[in-house]
Amino acid sequence: MTKRSRRSGPGLLEADVHLDVVKGFTQRVREKAVGQEVLTAFAPAQQVLKIVQAELVGLLGGSAATLNLKRRPSVILLVGLQGSGKTTTAAKLGLHLKKKLGKQVLLVPADVHRPAATEQLRTLGKENGLPCFDPKGETDAVARVKAAIKEAKLFGWDVAIVDTAGRLHVDESLMAEVARIREVCEPDEILFVADAMTGQDAALSARAFSERSR
Numbered sequence: 158m159t160k161r162s163r164r165s166g167p168g169l170l171e172a173d174v175h176l177d178v179v180k181g182f183t184q185r186v187r188e189k190a191v192g193q194e195v196l197t198a199f200a201p202a203q204q205v206l207k208i209v210q211a212e213l214v215g216l217l218g219g220s221a222a223t224l225n226l227k228r229r230p231s232v233i234l235l236v237g238l239q240g241s242g243k244t245t246t247a248a249k250l251g252l253h254l255k256k257k258l259g260k261q262v263l264l265v266p267a268d269v270h271r272p273a274a275t276e277q278l279r280t281l282g283k284e285n286g287l288p289c290f291d292p293k294g295e296t297d298a299v300a301r302v303k304a305a306i307k308e309a310k311l312f313g314w315d316v317a318i319v320d321t322a323g324r325l326h327v328d329e330s331l332m333a334e335v336a337r338i339r340e341v342c343e344p345d346e347i348l349f350v351a352d353a354m355t356g357q358d359a360a361l362s363a364r365a366f367s368e369r370s371r
């Protein structure tokens with residue numbers, strides 16, 4: 158997910174890409190560009206740009222992955238660090254699935270740690286015509302999710318999007334909580350939401366979340 162641009166100096170975007178990735182990238186571009194026959198239809202600079210673009214796309218994963226939404230309800234669990242954009246993504250994704258795929262989406266607020274977190278998701282849901290499951294008086298995140306999935310099954314919702322509290326992968330009790338949430342909702346997809354400017358630390362953090370969510 159992209160957001161906010163963090164600048165390390167006037168007009169300078171911070172570069173935080175692993176050196177091995179950069180080296181491999183430049184090597185592949187060089188191999189493809191050097192010695193290539195110059196097509197008359199293109200200027201040499203255009204040909205180089207085309208190679209660079211193809212390599213960048215390949216570096217970012219090549220083909221687009223689709224969400225597994227075969228079950229009813231399909232459950233999407235959003236996890237990540239504080240302030241990375243999980244709650245906003247829950248609403249954006251919900252709206253996307255509703256508009257593009259005609260899915261009936263239930264938003265599930267499971268952040269019981271930050272005051273007004275549920276209110277934030279409910280407001281975003283209301284603005285986008287997405288209902289929010291909020292069992293009054295239930296303050297335990299795991300119990301809230303359990304109840305939401307029960308409700309989604311009972312009333313035939315297509316997709317339940319579970320918005321969890323932000324946490325650091327070194328916070329043992331919060332990581333144990335997210336593992337319990339995963340157990341009770343058996344997600345079809347677990348999405349790690351990261352700020353696009355996180356840099357190399359995103360890989361470490363995503364791996365730690367992945368290990369606790371298996």
Ligand SMILES: Nc1nc2c(ncn2[C@@H]2O[C@H](COP(=O)(O)OP(=O)(O)OP(=O)(O)O)[C@@H](O)[C@H]2O)c(=O)[nH]1
Pocket residue numbers: 158159160161237238239240241242243244245246268271274321322323324
């Ligand atoms: N520019 C921009 N801002 C975003 C984007 N996504 C979220 N934000 C903003 O970033 C801030 C944090 O977003 P949230 O969706 O509340 O993040 P969160 O991960 O749910 O935060 P916690 O629940 O506190 O961990 C809010 O001010 C959002 O409006 C985005 O894609 N672009």
Ligand SMILES: [Mg+2]
Pocket residue numbers: 243244245268274320321322323
């Ligand atoms: Mg949130």
